[in-house]
Ligand SMILES: O=C(O)CCC(=O)C(=O)O
């Protein structure tokens with residue numbers, strides 16, 4: 022094989038493009054990475070159902086702002102990556118740029134050599150990236166060796182990016198209006214850098230001066246204790262260094278089709294070689310903000326930039342965004358670079374949301390948008406997302422044998438531990454209950470179209486009168502559901518040896534087994550289940566996750582994300598129906614705890630004497646149940662009867678849990694339900710439980726109580742409450758007298774979320790007894806009267 026030198030490239034600069042043209046049996050040594058260099062991020066194989074969240078800028082700005090903001094928050098926190106659609110960056114601009122760059126790479130070698138970096142200019146085997154800090158390479162990033170035509174393209178591209186900056190500022194504004202995001206939370210950092218192998222003119226003294234000036238500015242800003250950009254000063258040197266580090270890292274890692282674009286606020290229209298430089302960021306941020314202020318007549322502070330724009334190409338798509346017209350090209354953008362490898366650049370999201378979030382528009386593979394949070398916003402958000410460093414142990418359950426294994430044996434009679442006393446437990450099924458059926462809510466009609474009000478009213482009634490409904494047109498992909506179904510069916514079929522590894526541990530109830538088993542004498546349910554905490558990811562028991570079959574783990578994660586999204590949408594609609602402040606609802610659930618319980622009910626020799634799942638109400642706010650096969654089993658309490666729920670195809674069964682009954686101040690009902698078993702058929706279901714944030718205060722929504730509301734509920738700081746909580750025996754009902762308000766007794770106490778969940782799991786399942794205990798019973802109303 023010819024050496025790079027033989028290819029006429031010199032030792033300091035190897036054209037991989039040329040190298041790859043040569044026949045070779047092995048990769049040349051310099052390109053082989055040592056084991057230590059290998060990324061530590063585990064790969065889950067080629068098959069993946071997980072998709073990076075997609076944020077719709079159009080929705081964010083004009084449509085379902087709250088919902089999309091929520092998605093944005095989630096994407097930043099849980100993924101550190103997301104894709105942006107309807108972003109307003111014109112497809113034609115990017116397409117043209119892409120063509121130009123591709124053309125540039127196709128130039129004959131001799132012509133490319135004109136742009137070759139001179140030996141010694143760059144240390145090591147850097148391949149001509151321009152992102153180096155000028156301190157380490159003052160010669161870099163100066164000038165532009167491209168012809169005029171190319172300059173024009175870059176210029177347009179750059180201007181295009183500038184124009185999306187106020188749009189991002191607008192996101193911040195919207196977030197700020199709703200109290201979600203602090204002003205100046207986002208700093209958009211933009212620059213368009215060619216990362217091609219072209220050289221600049223080192224003789225150009227003026228350019229040197231410019232670089233030095235920028236360099237001095239950085240030093241200046243670093244030294245300043247007070248600077249003009251408010252929160253930025255808190256970040257100080259650390260931030261500037263970080264930014265430089267991140268950009269350097271990025272330059273090394275991201276090798277796209279020739280462009281590495283980052284995004285900086287207010288970037289002046291300098292062509293091509295804008296340095297990714299912290300000082301410049303700050304300077305330009307100011308100018309962007311000024312621009313926004315000046316254009317007070319503009320909807321989004323865009324006009325000044327629009328006027329500056331000299332490119333008609335820019336106008337089309339952006340106007341679409343401004344006028345809330347979907348961009349025609351947005352879909353076709355999806356095709357561009359879709360199969361480009363996404364490189365998870367840890368530098369970009371180390372401390373994601375704490376310091377730096379990278380938004381990669383994968384549809385536009387050449388553009389990275391970097392959004393930075395200012396430090397105070399980052400701290401606030403980090404605080405609000407603060408979760409314990411380790412998974413919280415919500416509880417334990419006495420370990421019991423597998424019912425599936427038991428059911429495999431030839432059994433004429435039910436083993437005594439599974440025989441329930443139906444008379445005293447009230448488990449007997451009522452005769453005629455099939456005339457009633459659970460309402461079906463069409464989510465699509467609920468969120469758009471002209472039936473929204475009607476559907477909202479139906480939702481309200483379903484939550485209030487039934488506490489249960491089924492949801493169709495929910496937006497969760499049927500393929501995902503099918504895949505998940507297959508994997509869960511296989512999961513319960515795993516050999517016992519494999520299952521043992523995933524069985525509950527004496528100190529924790531996650532895994533295979535049963536929940537709520539608190540004594541050896543207690544009757545058991547005729548079912549196996551697998552219980553797992555899925556969100557927030559900081560609460561996961563990683564050792565359990567790692568033991569899951571890889572395909573299942575991936576699908577589970579994808580499903581978890583989808584169901585969370587669905588839960589947030591439903592919660593938002595519930596808030597609307599309740600006339601509750603939707604922001605309060607969002608605050609309460611933004612970082613909600615999600616757990617899943619996969620239920621397996623084997624055929625039972627004496628189904629009338631057993632129960633698959635004892636009557637209970639769910640402790641969470643919202644349960645989303647996916648029934649895997651068409652066997653009836655779920656029954657709910659309605660008007661003194663057990664009403665069977667027949668699942669609609671591809672729908673979810675949703676029910677109100679105790680938390681939502683509390684939050685809604687008793688308006689929405691957490692209904693007792695149970696699962697019966699079948700003599701010949703197995704039944705499977707997956708319940709996903711969504712609860713409020715672990716560090717939230719649990720109690721009736723503030724926005725639902727007030728002077729005009731006769732049933733006023735008092736407020737209680739968690740800490741104060743917890744003192745009272747621990748000062749009494751668990752089974753005692755009601756808050757201490759000092760905490761009750763004789764005029765307006767609260768129905769429910771406020772309690773720390775973590776304690777609530779732990780307490781829930783520490784007892785035997787017994788209908789709604791736990792919710793009863795949450796009532797402020799001192800002067801409290803009877804739950805049945807709600
Ligand atoms: O399997 C079912 O239908 C009911 C499951 C259930 O109620 C639960 O997991 O909380």
Ligand SMILES: [Fe+2]
Pocket residue numbers: 637638639644694708
């Ligand atoms: Fe349940």
